[in-house]
Amino acid sequence: MAIKASASITLTSYRDIESVTRYYKLQSSTASAPSAPTTNPPSGWTTTEPSYTSASTNTLYLCDLTVYSDGTFAYTPVSKSSSYEAAKEAWNKAQNAQDVAEEASKVATNYMNFDETDGLVVGNLTGDVLGNNVRIDNDSVDIRSGSNVLATFASDLIELGKNAVTSVIDLCKGVGQIKADKESSSDSIFNRLWIIAKKSLILRGQSVDISCTSQHNNPSQEYANSAFGSVSCTTGINEDLGTVSSQSSLSATCVENGDKAIIRAATNGSEGVGSGEIYLTTDGIYGEEGIYMNSSYFGVSTRDSHLTLSSRGIESTTSGYVRIETSDGSTTSAYTFDASKFSSGAPVYEQGTSLANKYAAKSHSHTAVNGVTPEWSGSVAYKDTGWIAAWNSNGTKIKALNKINLLAAVSANGHYGMAAPGNGAAASNDSAWIRTTSAGLLPYKSGGGSSSLGTSAWPFCNAWTQSTIANTFHRYTSSDFSSYVQILIPQKLWSGTMKVGGSATIKNLDKYYEFIFVTTENEQMIGIRTSTSSSFSAYSSADLGSSGGSWVYKASCGVSGTKLTLSNASKHKLLSSGTSHSGAQISIKEIWGVF
C-alpha cells in the first residue's frame, strides 16, 4: 500500500497586557466598602496614594486596573490598604500613651513630693496646709497629720497612737481596744494601759506569763526583798469600756515571798487587805464547776446556808466520794464526830435521813417481841443472841428480824443442814418440819442430772408422791428384801410402725420387765420378761361377739442389750366350731415398758 503525506497549520489569537494601573480611594471608615469601578478611568478613584493624616479615622481602599492589547480592561476586587491601617493604629496608641503620661504628671505634682530632707511625702499638696499624709524616709514609714507623727513603722519598731496618751486603738470592728489613761495615787500620777475586750479576753499559748515588776512609777520605792505586782480582775465594767464601777468585787494579789506564792484577798488592787474575799470558780456561779487543787477536782459550794463539799464541784455527784481522813492521812484510823459540834436537830445526814435517828436506837424505846427486848451495841442495832433490827427516822420499826423468822443452818453429822428458826435463846430447831414453797423444790439447775435426793449411803426413809415419778428408781433395802421395786407406770419406749424382722434400740431396755405392744389396730398385747432372758412373747385376745369365736394376738421378740427385735407378730381367728381358722400378720405401732 502506498503511503500519502499529510500536513496541518494551527492558527492562534493571542491577547497581550497593555498596562496595569493601581487606583486609591479614601473614605470614612464608617461608610460601606466601595465596589470595584466599571469604567476606565474610574470615577472617584485616584492613581496617587494619599498620605496618612494624624488623627485620621478614614479607611484607604485600593484596586488594580488591567488594560489588554485588544482594548478591553478589568479591575481586581477592592481591598483595604494594610499600610494605611497600620499607620492609623500606631498613631492611636501613641496618642493614648501621651494622654496617660500627662495625667500621671499632674498626680505626681499635686499629691507627691520628694526631697532629701523629708523623703517622699504622699498627701494632698494642692492646699496651703498639709493634712493627713504618709512620709517615707530612710528609717521609717510615718503616718502623720501635718507634721505630727501618728504612727510609725520602722524595721524594728512599730508605734501606734504616738501623738497623744488619749489615743485609742480600736481592734476588730470594735470588739477590742487598747487605750491609756492616767491614775493618781497619793504620791504619783502614772499612766495605765488598757487592753479591753467587749466580752471576753483570751490570752492563749503554750505558756502565758503575766508579770509585773513594779506598780510604782519610782523604782526606788520598790520593796527591797520582793518583786511586787498584781493581777487585777475587775467586775462591773460599764459597756463604754471606760468606767470602773464601785462594785468591783475581786482583786487577787500574788506575792512572791521566799519560795511561796500566795493568793490572798484584796480589794481593787490594794495590797493584802484582810477583809477581802476570794472566790475560786470556773465561771460566774460559785462552786458549781470543778476546781483543781493538788491535781484533783473538788468542789465547795454554799447553798441553803450550808457548806457543801463535793468531789467534782457539782453537788450530788456520782463520780466519786468525798472522804474525810485523819490528819496523818491514814484511812484505817477510827473517825470520831464530835457530837457537840453538830446541831442537835440535824447532826449528820445520809440520803436525807438523820444518822442519829437511823442508827442511834438509844433515843427510842421499843416493845419487847417474844420476850426479847432489843439491845444495842454501839451504833449497830444487833443483838448477838437474837436480834437484828432497824427503825426509820421517826422511830417506827421497819424491820425486826429475829431468829424466829430466819431459816437457820445447823452443822451436824459432818454437813450443814436446814433448820427451823430458833425461839428466844434457842439457836435453832433441826427436828421440826420444813416445808417448801407452793411451787416446790428444784435441783441445782434445769436439764436434769445435776442434783441428787439422797445418796446410796444417805437414803431417805420414805418418799411419798401423789402422781408421777419419772426416770427414777427407788431402792428399798432391808434385812430380808433387797431389790428394785417397780413402780407400775408404763412409759412409751418407741413409736413407729414395725413388722416382723423390725427392731428398735431402746435406752435402759434391760431395766424393763413388762412390755406392752400396741398394734396398728390399737390392740394391746402384754408380755413379761421374767428374767434377763433373751426373748419373750406378748399376748392378747379379743372376743368376736355374736359372730362367735375370738382373735388371739401374739408378738414374739428377742432382746439383746438395748436392741429389741420383732421375730413374730400375728393374729389368729378361732371359731367356736373349731373346724377352721384364719390368721394374718400384724404391725406394732408402739412399745411401752414398765419397770
Next chain:
Amino acid sequence: MYIQTDQNGRIVAMMEKTFIDDEGNEVEQDTTGYFEFEFPEDFDMANFNEYLLQDGQLVYSMSEGTRFYKIENLKAQLAETDYISAKMNDAIMSCTTVEEILQVNKEFNEKYGEVLARRQALRDEINKLNLKEE
C-alpha cells in the same frame, strides 16, 4: 421418715425421729439401725412391708408372711366345704352301677355346682401362690 430394712432390702419398720409422750413432751428416739428415707406421696404406707428397697427404688414383692397367711386363709375357706366332697364321695361309693354313679354326679352338680366351682377357684388361687393343695 426413718426406715429399717432386712438383709433382702425389705422394709420392716419405720418411725419418726421423735414422738410426743402422754405428758406432751417431745421424746427423741434412737435411730440406730434406721436411715432417713422419703417416700413418694402416693406410696401405700399401710403395706410398706410388701416393698423392697433396691438401688434406692421401691419394688413391690409380696412378703413371705403375707403369702403364708393368704394361703392359710384360702385353705381355711376350702376346708369349710370339705364336707360336700366327703358327702359326694360317700354317695359314689354306695353306687353299684355306672348309671347310678352318673345319676349321683348329676344330682351333686345340680345341687352344689356353685360350691364346687368356688372350691376350684380357691385351689387355683392357692396354686397361683405357688402352693399345692394337700
